[in-house]
Amino acid sequence: AQSVTQLDSQVPVFEEAPVELRCNYSSSVSVYLFWYVQYPNQGLQLLLKYLSGSTLVKGINGFEAEFNKSQTSFHLRKPSVHISDTAEYFCAVSSSSGSARQLTFGSGTQLTVLP
Amino acid sequence: DSGVTQTPKHLITATGQRVTLRCSPRSGDLSVYWYQQSLDQGLQFLIQYYNGEERAKGNILERFSAQQFPDLHSELNLSSLELGDSALYFCASSASGAGYTDTQYFGPGTRLTVL
Numbered sequence: 001a002q003s004v005t006q007l008d009s010q011v012p013v014f015e016e017a018p019v020e021l022r023c024n025y026s027s028s029v030s031v032y033l034f035w036y037v038q039y040p041n042q043g044l045q046l047l048l049k050y051l052s053g054s055t056l057v058k059g060i061n062g063f064e065a066e067f068n069k070s071q072t073s074f075h076l077r078k079p080s081v082h083i084s085d086t087a088e089y090f091c092a093v094s095s096s097s098g099s100a101r102q103l104t105f106g107s108g109t110q111l112t113v114l115p
Numbered sequence: 116d117s118g119v120t121q122t123p124k125h126l127i128t129a130t131g132q133r134v135t136l137r138c139s140p141r142s143g144d145l146s147v148y149w150y151q152q153s154l155d156q157g158l159q160f161l162i163q164y165y166n167g168e169e170r171a172k173g174n175i176l177e178r179f180s181a182q183q184f185p186d187l188h189s190e191l192n193l194s195s196l197e198l199g200d201s202a203l204y205f206c207a208s209s210a211s212g213a214g215y216t217d218t219q220y221f222g223p224g225t226r227l228t229v230l
Contacts, residue, residue: 032217034218043117043221043222043224044205044207044221045117045221046218046219046221049218090158094217099165099170099171099211100163100170100171101163101171101209101211102148102160102163102171102173103148103150103158103207103219105157105158105159106157108157
């Protein structure tokens, strides 16, 4: 079984400031890790994913995340946020083996960028 | 645009009724996943189909059922609806099989309101 904990339910930050959204996971098997973003009244858009290899993953819209196996974390970062980054962000995991690859999501972090 | 389409966008119905939600996956994707997003439960995996066959089952109620047709589109049937079934229902699709990582791409969702 897998679980995902997003440590902050709400993160307010001023425009052009850096931001970090924290995600920790628990799993008894190897996993793939994902960050999705949900804008108001829209579906989920893939921001980035970690499958294997380099632990620093770059995604769309200037976001990046770092996989830390020893701390079972996959924190999302952006050096300078814009008003348009205001959205809900979800961290998710799936098994990297076997045929069942459903996603287990965290509870989400609402990022609000203030002018 | 993820390439995953869902219809209808909104559905309003009464308790006790039955509804069908439809999903068309991205071209070439063999796997379809259904998720429910509600305020109290967050994003939860319901069921996965791969090339017409059920592959994995999550927290799906017995009143709910799904199927995937030969043209790979999928339908989620919800019956004996209760107020608590009001939620956003997402479909996602992925390429599956040897060499694929099952990265899931989400549709825009169907918002179900049960009155």
